[in-house]
Amino acid sequence: MDRKKKEVTIYDIAEKLNVSAATVSRALRNHPAVSAKTKKRINDLAESFGYQTNQFARNLRQQQTKTIGVIVPRLNSYFMATVISGIEHVANEAGYNLLISQSSELPDRENAIAKTMFNNRVDGVLVSLSYLTGSLQHFNRFSQKNIPVIFFDRTFETEIYTNIRINNLQAGYDATKHLLEKGCRRILHVSVSSTHSIYQERFKGYAKALQEFGIPLHMDYVHLGDLSLEAGIRAAQYALELPQRPDGIFVANDNCAAGCIIALKKAGIRIPEDIAIVGFNDDPVCRIVEPNLTTIHYPGYEMGKIAAHNLINQLSGSESLILTQTISLRSDLIVRQALN
Amino acid sequence: MDRKKKEVTIYDIAEKLNVSAATVSRALRNHPAVSAKTKKRINDLAESFGYQTNQFARNLRQQQTKTIGVIVPRLNSYFMATVISGIEHVANEAGYNLLISQSSELPDRENAIAKTMFNNRVDGVLVSLSYLTGSLQHFNRFSQKNIPVIFFDRTFETEIYTNIRINNLQAGYDATKHLLEKGCRRILHVSVSSTHSIYQERFKGYAKALQEFGIPLHMDYVHLGDLSLEAGIRAAQYALELPQRPDGIFVANDNCAAGCIIALKKAGIRIPEDIAIVGFNDDPVCRIVEPNLTTIHYPGYEMGKIAAHNLINQLSGSESLILTQTISLRSDLIVRQALN
DNA sequence: TTGTATGCGTTATCAT
DNA sequence: ATGATAACGCATACAA
Numbered sequence: 001m002d003r004k005k006k007e008v009t010i011y012d013i014a015e016k017l018n019v020s021a022a023t024v025s026r027a028l029r030n031h032p033a034v035s036a037k038t039k040k041r042i043n044d045l046a047e048s049f050g051y052q053t054n055q056f057a058r059n060l061r062q063q064q065t066k067t068i069g070v071i072v073p074r075l076n077s078y079f080m081a082t083v084i085s086g087i088e089h090v091a092n093e094a095g096y097n098l099l100i101s102q103s104s105e106l107p108d109r110e111n112a113i114a115k116t117m118f119n120n121r122v123d124g125v126l127v128s129l130s131y132l133t134g135s136l137q138h139f140n141r142f143s144q145k146n147i148p149v150i151f152f153d154r155t156f157e158t159e160i161y162t163n164i165r166i167n168n169l170q171a172g173y174d175a176t177k178h179l180l181e182k183g184c185r186r187i188l189h190v191s192v193s194s195t196h197s198i199y200q201e202r203f204k205g206y207a208k209a210l211q212e213f214g215i216p217l218h219m220d221y222v223h224l225g226d227l228s229l230e231a232g233i234r235a236a237q238y239a240l241e242l243p244q245r246p247d248g249i250f251v252a253n254d255n256c257a258a259g260c261i262i263a264l265k266k267a268g269i270r271i272p273e274d275i276a277i278v279g280f281n282d283d284p285v286c287r288i289v290e291p292n293l294t295t296i297h298y299p300g301y302e303m304g305k306i307a308a309h310n311l312i313n314q315l316s317g318s319e320s321l322i323l324t325q326t327i328s329l330r331s332d333l334i335v336r337q338a339l340n
Numbered sequence: 341m342d343r344k345k346k347e348v349t350i351y352d353i354a355e356k357l358n359v360s361a362a363t364v365s366r367a368l369r370n371h372p373a374v375s376a377k378t379k380k381r382i383n384d385l386a387e388s389f390g391y392q393t394n395q396f397a398r399n400l401r402q403q404q405t406k407t408i409g410v411i412v413p414r415l416n417s418y419f420m421a422t423v424i425s426g427i428e429h430v431a432n433e434a435g436y437n438l439l440i441s442q443s444s445e446l447p448d449r450e451n452a453i454a455k456t457m458f459n460n461r462v463d464g465v466l467v468s469l470s471y472l473t474g475s476l477q478h479f480n481r482f483s484q485k486n487i488p489v490i491f492f493d494r495t496f497e498t499e500i501y502t503n504i505r506i507n508n509l510q511a512g513y514d515a516t517k518h519l520l521e522k523g524c525r526r527i528l529h530v531s532v533s534s535t536h537s538i539y540q541e542r543f544k545g546y547a548k549a550l551q552e553f554g555i556p557l558h559m560d561y562v563h564l565g566d567l568s569l570e571a572g573i574r575a576a577q578y579a580l581e582l583p584q585r586p587d588g589i590f591v592a593n594d595n596c597a598a599g600c601i602i603a604l605k606k607a608g609i610r611i612p613e614d615i616a617i618v619g620f621n622d623d624p625v626c627r628i629v630e631p632n633l634t635t636i637h638y639p640g641y642e643m644g645k646i647a648a649h650n651l652i653n654q655l656s657g658s659e660s661l662i663l664t665q666t667i668s669l670r671s672d673l674i675v676r677q678a679l680n
Numbered sequence: 681t682t683g684t685a686t687g688c689g690t691t692a693t694c695a696t
Numbered sequence: 697a698t699g700a701t702a703a704c705g706c707a708t709a710c711a712a
Contacts, residue, residue, distance in 0.1 A: 009705055020683045025707060033681060050484075055460050056405075057705035060396040060688050075424055081416025081442075088442070097456060100440040102421075102428070116437060120395050144390075229624060258628050284569060288598050289628050349689055360699045365691060373697060397689035400704050 008051045017041055028053065059121070068311060069117035069125040070100045071110060073154065077255075078283045079300050080128075083152065086304020087126060094312050096123070105130040111138040118142060124311045129154040131194040131226070136161070148314040152307045154196050162324050164307050166331040168198045171296045172205025174333045175250045175278040178294065180213045182276055184248030186221065190235040190260065191252040193224040202252050202280070227252060232259020239275070240267055248276045254283040254295055261289050272337040282334055292336040299329050348391045357381055368393065399461070408651060409457035409465040410440045411450060413494065417595075418623045419640050420468075423492065426644020427466060434652050436463070445470040445566075451478040458482060464651045469494040471534040471566070476501070488654040492647045494536050502664050504647050506671040508538045511636045512545025514673045515590045515618040518634065520553045522616055524588030526561065530575040530600065531592040533564040542592050542620070567592060572599020579615070580607055588616045594623040594635055601629050612677040622674055632676040639669050 010024040019038065027034045027042040059065050068091055072080050084100065091098055099122060103110035110130050117125060118141050125142060127149060136156055142149045143160055155163040179187050189206045191199050207217050223238050225231030232251065239246050251257035257279035261271055269275055271291055279286060279295040286293035306327060350364040359378065367374045367382040399405050408431055412420050431438055439462060443450035450470050457465060458481050465482060467489060476496055482489045483500055495503040519527050529546045531539050547557050563578050565571030579586050591597035597619035601611055609615055611631055619626060619635040626633035646667060
């Protein structure tokens with residue numbers, strides 16, 4: 001390894017200044033039990049030496065890494081970028097680093113990432129699950145060592161971890177009710193075949209709204225795909241092939257809704273006059289697609305901040321008992337498709 | 341720190357098996373100088389103990405982290421997600437971890453991130469710069485310690501680092517020439533006020549195409565913003581206020597181009613009949629906006645793979661000399677707005 | 681306020 | 697093929 005030069009250590013500084021390494025160590029961390037004068041001498045020399053603390057030695061000694069692992073299904077959505085910004089904001093302030101990885105919606109990748117992060121001794125983990133993750137057992141390794149794991153957005157029913165999400169039932173209800181109030185009576189619900197309750201909750205909200213309006217629930221009016229833009233195009237085809245064409249569609253994701261709109265318009269359907277559409281997330285695409293998409297605003301940035309806060313609290317808390325809970329954030333309907 | 345249980349170490353295994361820690365260490369790493377029999381005994385016990393190597397101790401000892409830092413301006417673009425996927429693909433295969441951070445286009449954040457990564461002793465760094473980064477001196481700390489840094493996409497002219505980019509001049513030329521061939525004669529160029537040559541190169545390509553067609557270059561026909569969707573809307577207003585309304589616009593980013601299209605259509609302009617538009621990147625938004633956007637396809641995934649490959653080669657290379665170079669990837673025009 | 685001594689868990693060197 | 701030992705750089709308990 002001839003590439004790396006020798007590092008400057010606290011011993012080098014100590015020797016030069018005729019103090020002990022312990023004092024240097026303390027001074028560098030601004031420990032109160034060091035005189036202002038020595039602190040200054042030490043810090044000045046450290047600066048001029050270009051000294052950098054060796055995090056490994058520190059980690060090894062302190063048994064903690066000041067690193068938080070973040071596992072998300074995909075990095076390429078506006079929503080995720082927003083959540084991560086929120087996480088970064090809080091983590092940086094508290095002096096934590098982030099180790100970010102994407103599972104690409106692959107449960108196996110998710111497992112591999114969890115293992116890697118575990119081996120790298122992250123202090124805690126923030127996770128949004130892939131669609132098809134069927135169990136949480138790959139996170140057992142963390143819980144066994146009392147390493148906190150918090151799930152956000154794509155969560156899974158659990159007793160032992162904290163979940164942070166929005167009230168998906170309410171959101172699904174609001175979205176569907178909006179369509180009903182606009183006069184829609186045959187509402188298609190486009191979602192994903194996922195193991196996560198959040199999609200089931202959105203469906204329940206949909207069902208609840210229908211029920212309130214005395215409209216029977218038909219499973220023909222529930223179409224499952226992968227919520228991609230392409231899936232939206234397929235959903236549109238499905239909608240048009242239905243014996244009774246829908247007059248409203250509630251899509252569980254904006255990009256998918258955009259695909260839907262495009263395909264429907266290509267088929268000569270007028271939006272929202274013939275079919276009104278509501279999406280989910282409040283992605284920038286809502287303002288690009290025409291007509292602009294009515295959607296559920298999802299507080300991604302806040303979710304990220306809250307998730308990080310919560311995790312860091314658990315980390316710094318003296319409590320050995322981790323209190324698990326479900327935190328629910330508010331989400332609101334944003335109306336954009338003017339009808340009538 | 342009562343949260344953490346005591347870790348299992350190689351000593352625990354050694355003691356139980358009546359061998360030395362050195363042997364355990366070797367066996368765990370599959371070192372040839374350990375008999376198959378002992379290897380098996382050790383690995384079996386390690387498994388049942390739930391042993392995990394302590395990366396810090398290893399890092400401390402080996403003076404390397406097997407971690408690559410990735411600094412990007414923003415995580416919320418399809419393009420970046422694609423590049424990162426490419427990086428991850430290669431890094432994972434080679435056993436490297438990724439430390440990903442976004443500068444949010446803030447040079448100060450970029451500097452802070454670089455510092456943090458440096459302190460965390462990343463083995464190497466992959467960077468796409470923020471718009472306003474004016475110098476590369478915050479990366480000096482890396483070069484001083486012979487830690488390789490590679491820039492991709494948003495690069496800066498440099499003699500000491502490797503740059504990976506597309507041929508922006510050619511791309512700008514292709515985009516503009518396409519408009520010219522479609523009959524446009526007053527072409528507005530919308531870009532960003534950035535310190536990076538990539539935008540200057542695109543501009544040069546634009547200028548070169550104009551020249552070839554014998555059209556004088558007017559700086560009134562170059563509009564600088566921040567390439568956001570909103571900037572696109574502003575650019576559209578600018579275009580409409582020009583004494584001679586443009587009949588073509590070459591925008592250096594798809595999202596911005598989408599904003600442009602939306603605003604122009606709202607003003608009653610027909611696209612591409614009145615004004616034809618070409619974007620840059622081949623973002624999914626190209627297929628959502630109407631009419632679909634003609635653009636430059638940018639090989640993000642390949643760029644990510646090449647960047648990671650190159651870095652890892654430098655890392656594992658026995659060469660102490662790092663050969664800096666500029667790698668140029670091919671990019672192609674994708675025509676979507678059918679005109680005539 | 682400062683110093684001494686030790687351990688964190690691993691790996692490399694040198695013996696055996 | 698295996699073992700003993702030192703070293704990586706830092707932080708802490710304890711002593712002074």
